[in-house]
Amino acid sequence: MIANTANNQRPIFERPILETPFYESYKHLIQNDQYEEWSGYTTLASFANDGQEYFAVRNTCGVYDLCPMIKYDISGADAERYMNRLVTRNIKKMLPERVTYTVWCNDDGHVIEDGTVFRLAPTEFRLCCAERQIEWLLDSSIGYDVVITEVTQDIAALAVQGPISCNILKKMGFTGVEVLKPFQLGNFSLNGYDVMISRTGFTGDLGYELWIDAEHADDLWQALFKAGELFGIRMIGSLALDMLRIEAGLILVNVEYMSCFQTVRPNRARTPFELGLDWVVDMNKGHFIGRRALVAAQKNSLKRKLVGIDVDWNKQADGALLYDSKTCSRQIGEVTSALWSPTLKRNIALAYLDAPYYAGEKSMWAEVYLHRECQWERKVYECHVTPKPFYAPERKRLTPPEDL
Amino acid sequence: MTSQQKDIVIVGGGHNGLVCAAYLARAGRSVLVVEAAAEIGGAARTRELAPGARVSSGAHLLHAMPDDLINDLNLTAHGLKLSSVRLNTVSLNNTGSSIVFADNTVSGAEVTAKDKAAFARFDKDMNRFAKALRPVFDKLAPDVSIETWGQRLELLGLGWTLRKLGRYHMREFLRVIGINFYDLLDEYFDNAQLKAAIAMDALLGSEWGARSMGSVLTYLYRLAGYQRNGGMGLALPEGGMGALSHALAKAAEAAGAEIRTGARVKRILIDDDRATGVELENGERIAAGCVVSNADPKQTFLKLVNPDHLDTGFIRRIRNLRSKGKAAKLHLVLSGAPAFKGVEAANLGSRMLIAPTMDEIELAFNPCKYKRYPTASVMEIIIASAHDSSLVSSGQHVLSAVVQYLPYDDTPEEDANRTAFLETVLDQLEQYAPGIRAQVMAAELLTPRDIERQFGISGGHWHHVELAFETFLFNRPVPALARHCSPISGLYVCGAGCHPGGNVTGIAGRNAAQQVLRGGH
Ligand SMILES: Cc1cc2nc3c(=O)[nH]c(=O)nc-3n(C[C@H](O)[C@H](O)[C@H](O)COP(=O)(O)OP(=O)(O)OC[C@H]3O[C@@H](n4cnc5c(N)ncnc54)[C@H](O)[C@@H]3O)c2cc1C
Numbered sequence: 001m002i003a004n005t006a007n008n009q010r011p012i013f014e015r016p017i018l019e020t021p022f023y024e025s026y027k028h029l030i031q032n033d034q035y036e037e038w039s040g041y042t043t044l045a046s047f048a049n050d051g052q053e054y055f056a057v058r059n060t061c062g063v064y065d066l067c068p069m070i071k072y073d074i075s076g077a078d079a080e081r082y083m084n085r086l087v088t089r090n091i092k093k094m095l096p097e098r099v100t101y102t103v104w105c106n107d108d109g110h111v112i113e114d115g116t117v118f119r120l121a122p123t124e125f126r127l128c129c130a131e132r133q134i135e136w137l138l139d140s141s142i143g144y145d146v147v148i149t150e151v152t153q154d155i156a157a158l159a160v161q162g163p164i165s166c167n168i169l170k171k172m173g174f175t176g177v178e179v180l181k182p183f184q185l186g187n188f189s190l191n192g193y194d195v196m197i198s199r200t201g202f203t204g205d206l207g208y209e210l211w212i213d214a215e216h217a218d219d220l221w222q223a224l225f226k227a228g229e230l231f232g233i234r235m236i237g238s239l240a241l242d243m244l245r246i247e248a249g250l251i252l253v254n255v256e257y258m259s260c261f262q263t264v265r266p267n268r269a270r271t272p273f274e275l276g277l278d279w280v281v282d283m284n285k286g287h288f289i290g291r292r293a294l295v296a297a298q299k300n301s302l303k304r305k306l307v308g309i310d311v312d313w314n315k316q317a318d319g320a321l322l323y324d325s326k327t328c329s330r331q332i333g334e335v336t337s338a339l340w341s342p343t344l345k346r347n348i349a350l351a352y353l354d355a356p357y358y359a360g361e362k363s364m365w366a367e368v369y370l371h372r373e374c375q376w377e378r379k380v381y382e383c384h385v386t387p388k389p390f391y392a393p394e395r396k397r398l399t400p401p402e403d404l
Numbered sequence: 405m406t407s408q409q410k411d412i413v414i415v416g417g418g419h420n421g422l423v424c425a426a427y428l429a430r431a432g433r434s435v436l437v438v439e440a441a442a443e444i445g446g447a448a449r450t451r452e453l454a455p456g457a458r459v460s461s462g463a464h465l466l467h468a469m470p471d472d473l474i475n476d477l478n479l480t481a482h483g484l485k486l487s488s489v490r491l492n493t494v495s496l497n498n499t500g501s502s503i504v505f506a507d508n509t510v511s512g513a514e515v516t517a518k519d520k521a522a523f524a525r526f527d528k529d530m531n532r533f534a535k536a537l538r539p540v541f542d543k544l545a546p547d548v549s550i551e552t553w554g555q556r557l558e559l560l561g562l563g564w565t566l567r568k569l570g571r572y573h574m575r576e577f578l579r580v581i582g583i584n585f586y587d588l589l590d591e592y593f594d595n596a597q598l599k600a601a602i603a604m605d606a607l608l609g610s611e612w613g614a615r616s617m618g619s620v621l622t623y624l625y626r627l628a629g630y631q632r633n634g635g636m637g638l639a640l641p642e643g644g645m646g647a648l649s650h651a652l653a654k655a656a657e658a659a660g661a662e663i664r665t666g667a668r669v670k671r672i673l674i675d676d677d678r679a680t681g682v683e684l685e686n687g688e689r690i691a692a693g694c695v696v697s698n699a700d701p702k703q704t705f706l707k708l709v710n711p712d713h714l715d716t717g718f719i720r721r722i723r724n725l726r727s728k729g730k731a732a733k734l735h736l737v738l739s740g741a742p743a744f745k746g747v748e749a750a751n752l753g754s755r756m757l758i759a760p761t762m763d764e765i766e767l768a769f770n771p772c773k774y775k776r777y778p779t780a781s782v783m784e785i786i787i788a789s790a791h792d793s794s795l796v797s798s799g800q801h802v803l804s805a806v807v808q809y810l811p812y813d814d815t816p817e818e819d820a821n822r823t824a825f826l827e828t829v830l831d832q833l834e835q836y837a838p839g840i841r842a843q844v845m846a847a848e849l850l851t852p853r854d855i856e857r858q859f860g861i862s863g864g865h866w867h868h869v870e871l872a873f874e875t876f877l878f879n880r881p882v883p884a885l886a887r888h889c890s891p892i893s894g895l896y897v898c899g900a901g902c903h904p905g906g907n908v909t910g911i912a913g914r915n916a917a918q919q920v921l922r923g924g925h
């Protein structure tokens with residue numbers, strides 16, 4: 001169901017892009033019209049000031065409109081078997097009311113996407129991801145008793161993130177939300193409708209995601225912002241979110257990698273190992289899609305890997321190529337996402353490095369181009385491999401969270 | 405309950421499964437063949453149609469089995485006897501003007517000297533091309549990976565075989581292999597009936613009409629079969645096709661293989677990514693070091709293997725394989741010898757074709773595209789009883805005909821459609837053999853769907869999977885199965901759906917045995 005905003009009521013051919021169910025609720029907060037499209041919806045790069053939005057999440061509470069995220073509900077007697085074969089993690093070990101981060105691969109062991117799996121009930125799952133892929137999900141269901149439904153438009157969701165997110169939710173009346181552990185979900189109610197709350201997010205901070213029937217969107221938003229008013233709650237856009245996720249060391253499809261369904265050049269598709277996601281691949285759980293290719297891949301040493309690096313200077317190394325020497329004689333990698341981290345005061349980046357550089361024992365240099373007063377300057381900075389996540393505050397895991 | 409432990413269990417006792425069993429048993433492996441039907445042979449079987457009257461209920465002509473395979477397995481010693489070899493082919497015409505193909509020559513009242521000369525040229529050209537392809541048809545499908553020198557040499561060898569044709573013929577080969585038979589035959593011949601008769605050899609069992617692209621390929625496939633069979637041409641095993649299967653079974657059993665019929669495999673057991681045996685419909689489990697499936701790819705990978713063990717891309721490809729047969733089978737028990745116009749009584753045992761012109765082939769083909777039945781079909785008719793009196797009570801005859809093109813009819817009207825279509829076919833036959841209707845003592849028409857039921861072939865396809873460019877050589881039926889191995893170690897495939905394709909050849913069975921012995925993957 002699509003929320004009945006004025007735009008969404010226009011005939012489809014006049015409607016360039018959908019508004020999310022929360023759009024009418026928060027549109028008065030949009031100050032700089034920085035819109036961007038996300039899977040058919042209009043979303044905000046920033047509402048007013050991306051720096052302030054970023055700090056809201058690290059210091060108080062920031063709210064991100066998640067509605068455009070693609071959501072598939074998968075249910076049926078074979079749902080567990082289906083999911084376990086679809087994704088690389090062991091779904092059989094996953095309890096109901098838990099969430100897990102995973103990737104899923106094609107036959108060649110190349111990553112289709114990364115995302116989260118919610119186990120709503122023993123035979124009910126929800127898969128959240130950024131790209132539509134119903135064909136793959138349906139073809140994967142051949143031989144399984146499952147029903148797969150895209151619920152992107154039916155479910156409205158908000159990410160409520162930051163050190164006082166829990167306080168605000170408690171104030172809204174969600175008693176017991178504080179006992180949710182990371183990657184756990186619970187079912188609550190507000191004004192007579194159901195609210196599913198999961199302790200998940202894309203910011204590396206304490207945070208929750210709220211999931212409701214789209215028709216209650218405005219009511220939820222009003223209640224949330226009323227409760228958070230005095231706590232400095234604010235809407236955040238994708239620019240702030242991007243800073244937050246880089247600090248958290250989280251990868252993003254179409255930035256760190258392309259879905260193997262979309263790559264055209266050879267060697268552009270990535271295995272989970274290349275993405276540094278060995279920890280989400282359970283090679284011992286039995287067969288899953290792509291496993292045989294990954295077994296074969298494991299027989300060879302890994303040629304390249306995505307890692308975190310620190311750049312020894314204060315200018316962001318956006319799109320930088322990485323070299324083996326200061327003279328930049330041989331390219332050994334490239335930066336996919338870069339950030340001068342406001343919280344860490346460190347110049348961090350996610351980068352692909354060839355073997356053996358990803359092991360971090362050899363020095364390397366980033367070639368950075370700076371646009372200074374309309375003139376390009378080339379700089380070469382030394383960099384070092386550093387563990388991810390770059391930023392992981394204790395409050396992210398603490399249960400119950402500190403009562404601020 | 406695990407009843408037995410074998411080195412190899414083979415799912416299906418079609419002729420390929422039996423060939424595979426024989427080779428494996430001869431190599432000293434303990435082999436068990438489990439066949440769902442009460443009778444072995446798959447689509448190479450003889451069945452009683454009416455008391456005292458038997459007919460080859462699937463394939464009715466033996467023409468593509470390599471002579472070295474027949475010798476290797478001592479099939480003659482195991483009871484294979486041919487009641488006739490090098491059958492002539494007679495193209496019928498309801499005016500009575502027939503054309504006869506006998507030992508590479510063509511004759512007929514209306515065949516001009518020019519067409520006769522053209523036929524000699526055509527036969528030579530096509531046989532040259534078929535010969536170039538034979539090494540790849542007779543052996544394992546070439547490996548397209550070029551990781552080792554062996555693999556590279558193999559591919560180079562394939563290129564070299566074609567280049568060896570010489571510049572002119574190689575170009576000609578590459579030109580005709582992609583075009584359709586209709587155009588090719590127009591280049592050579594004038595006589596419309598002659599063209600249609602030749603076209604039938606490209607079209608029997610396939611999903612195309614003469615105008616479909618790729619129909620030259622299936623013709624060369626057929627010719628390659630004649631080339632390898634040691635000169636038997638079109639042959640009839642005494643006792644029908646089932647007799648060949650029985651000889652194969654005896655050869656396998658003599659080497660120590662065990663064969664069980666009436667034992668349908670419910671699923672292939674897989675443990676730790678390896679095939680470990682089979683479970684039968686009755687719950688019995690048979691443990692084995694490896695499993696070879698003679699069943700078609702769709703049945704094997706969409707029914708017998710739990711999808712938990714397979715990747716989606718693979719399943720998608722298997723599911724999209726074209727496997728709906730278009731050939732039906734007509735069986736008649738006749739009270740006496742039918743009189744076909746233009747065919748002398750002494751020639752009743754020839755292979756007879758009803759395909760007046762290529763346009764009429766196209767017209768017979770068109771309706772099936774829209775799930776309809778043709779009003780006039782094209783046919784290949786064999787009256788095996790003309791050579792083999794053991795098939796019938798005295799004086800009677802059995803007629804077996806491949807009738808094309810029928811849709812895969814899964815509508816609720818299936819039974820009514822079959823009955824109506826049988827009448828249409830009998831009416832059509834009556835025009836070619838007046839009085840035949842009155843001679844019919846028993847009649848049966850197997851539609852592609854009936855063939856599916858009777859022989860356990862998904863879709864009822866002659867080749868299990870369409871023989872076409874996209875499912876050819878290293879792509880047959882899908883790349884992962886091209887060399888008889890499968891994504892699951894210890895699980896092999898040996899049926900007609902594999903390289904090189906269908907017909908009663910035994911090549912897939914033999915190649916699969918070779919791969920099992922190599923432990924190939
Ligand atoms: C109408 C028609 C006419 C034909 N005419 C000719 C001809 O004249 N000449 C010629 O050379 N070719 C002809 N062919 C083609 C030829 O018959 C086939 O290509 C060939 O017989 C295939 O042999 P196969 O052993 O690969 O498979 P099949 O013969 O299909 O054997 C597969 C076997 O596996 C068994 N099986 C399947 N599933 C299971 C299970 N779950 N458990 C246990 N057993 C199972 C089946 O019962 C069957 O016995 C014809 C085909 C058709 C349909």
